Amino acid sequence: MSKRIRLNAVTVNGPTVSPGLWAHPDDHAHEFTGLDYWVRLARTLERGRFDAVFFADMLGLYDVYRGNPAPALTGAIQVPIHDPTYLVPAMAEVTEHLGFAVTVSTTYENPYTVARTLSTLDLLTEGRVGWNIVTSNLDSAARLHGHSTQVDVEDRYARGEEFLDVAYGLWERSWGDHAVVIDKAAGVYTDPSQVQGIGHRGTWFSVPGVHTVDPTPQRTPLLFQAGSSETGRQFAAAHAEAVFLNTPTMQATKFIIDDVRQRAEKLGRDPESVLFFPKITPIVGADTADAHKRFQDFLRYSSTDGIFTLLGAWTGIDFAEAGEDKLLGIASKSDTRGLVESLRRQKPGGDWSSDELAQVFAFGTSALTIGGPEDVADELEEFIDFTGADGFNVASVVQPGTIDDFVDHVVPELQKRGRVQTEYVAGTLREKVTGRGPGLPDNHPGRGTNAGVRTS
Template identity: 70%
Template sequence: MTKRIKLNAVTVNGPTVSPGLWAHPDDRSREYRDLQYWTDIARTLEAARFDSLFFADMLGLYDVYRASPAPALEQAIQVPINDPTYLIPALAHVTENLGFAVTISTTYEQPYPVARRLSTLDQLTGGRVGWNIVTSNLPSAARLYGHAEEIPASDRYDRAEEFLDVAYKLWETSWEDDAEIVDKAGKRYVDIDKVHDIGHVGTHFSVYGTHTVQPTPQRTPFLFQAGSSERGRQFAATHAEAVFLNTPTAGATKTIIDDIRRRAEDAGRDPASVLFFPKITPITGENDEAASARFSDFLSYSNKEGIFTLLGAWTGLDFSTSDDSRKIAFLERADQRGLVESLRRKQPGARLDVDELANVFAFGTSWLSIGGPEKLADAIEEYIEETGADGFNVASVVQPSTVAEFARHVVPELQRRGRVQTEYQPGTYRQKISGGDARVRADHPAAAVALQAGVSR
């Protein structure tokens, strides 16, 4: 049976998706403050049978490049950026099947309000919510949350592990399925014997009391994770039902997928149950020539200051001052081996060509694919077969045109080949995107928490 390729659109609740492209005539991203803009995007995605709209998010300002937030502000690099959770009820109201994945950090928030927020969204959407679990690593975010410095990476993941433990207890153990009885004659809304205090006492959190939201269609929302570090991979192998990857090549993607699936199996989970969504930035048109012209047009709007602002935040390197050896080391880690070899073939002592570097990362570090419908469909199928990925998070260069053009030109070709869905499956987000039940699988840690608490599933 041919493997179905799943499609999410990835965006932010702000004006920038690619550095400098907010100035392109086709870009409407500055309309992010207008609800109609978002409802139009949601309707477009559902018409093309996308699985979900995935919201990335950022809690601080990028201030590594030139040791200042000024370049980020001037070029609108992830700022301004609004909280995406408030969009979801409105977008669910104008769609019937589209899922919504929202990024929420475990680093500076508390488990109960996050669990309450996601439970509320799961109820209002009829079970169409996913949570992209992240830890926050920007010093600027730490300062905004009242910390003198950022929390070390190991501590962030220790906190995240316990954060999930508390959330699972709230979602899976606090209310039994039939606790809400609404007995008007007996004047009892809830059977109090079926609502339980989670009584959590741990290293980072002490949480007493019951969840204040009754069980939702999924209880635990569908869980994404986006970390690719050593600790991030282990966290994903333990908790993630789907993993968002920002990798530039099929080789880099396959390495991470194979590693996390091996770790998931070691953790007692079915490795095939963990889905992988590498990020793709597609530039397309009616044919290859139109796509190539579109790419050249986009590149003319790309902004080097914005690119180096992003790269600085991702790597911790100030590209205005760091020496070439450190920049080349970054390129090697980013799997840009071809560029590294071309740099090394230059005469000794030659400076790193910043224009070349900016062009390579003009549209981020994800897989950039350029071509007409057939060329892109061929490339997508080959990528899936080579890596074992399950689908893609489709990114924009200009918004909403990039994803709309992909939906108009490439999705029908993939549907013709039987690779992407033409109709939605019934059920919750979890059921639609991964099959099975509305609730987490029996081999997931959330199910283990419920079993330990003696709650039937």
């Protein structure tokens, strides 16, 4: 039996996913400041039987390219960008099954506040929330949060580990399963014997008390992670239930999937319990010729400055200053090497010219597929079968057109082949995506904090 292909959409609460395409006459992403835009997207994705919408997020400006944020501001490269968590209740209200994975940093947020926010959203959505765990890697974000420089990468991940220990304690250990009794006759809302403080005192955080939100359908939201550096892959192997990959080829995708699953197995986890969702950008036409015509039309709006603004932020390289023979040889920050490592694996022993990079990343850093519905479906099946991935985070080129095309034409083709669900299963986001129960699996480290009053 062919492997199921799970579908998520990936977007940002801002006007641009593909550099420069906000200027295309068919693009309406500038309408992102209104709820109607997001309500429409939510309904479209549920119609396409997507499991979730994945919100990437940034906490600073991209200012490496040309040494200032002007290219990012001019080209709307992840700026303006708004907090995605506030979109979740509105999108949940018009859907029944669609999940919502929001990006939250462990470096610049507080674990108690994050646990409270995500628990609240999990209750409001009846268990449809995921958390994309990031440690953040922008110097501009560090400055905006009151630091002269970034915390170094090892300390960021150490803080991230402790952050998760606190969050797991609040979600998994603070409240018993039967703590909330709502006994009006006895005058007891919550049984205090079923609630305890987590007593955490560590290097980064001191959280002695109780969680202030009662248990939610999932307790811990479905855990996503997106790091592709070696440190990030180890972190994913320990904690992630689902991994978002921003890899431009099948080979680069397979390398990371195999690596993380091997690491997860060494940590005592079922390697197949870690799911992988590479980002894919489809351009769908009536047939191959029509799709390539659309591709050429979109390409006219792609911004080279925008591409190098993105790549500069993600690699630490100012491509305006890099010589053609040194583009990947001058990476200055050891903590942003995931993309650089991926590029080097694609072209061992050689460097990339600026023209090559601009062509490869014209629509972002993901794999690109162009064709009619059957062609795109063929490529997606091949991608899954070769890499061992579990599905895709589907990106748009222009909104809402390219995601509509995918839902209306590619999804039915994949459903006809038995690769994409035709109906949702009941339950929480974790149940829909993993096929397991609503809570963390027993072999997940988050359950290791469960030494208190919880009984299940």
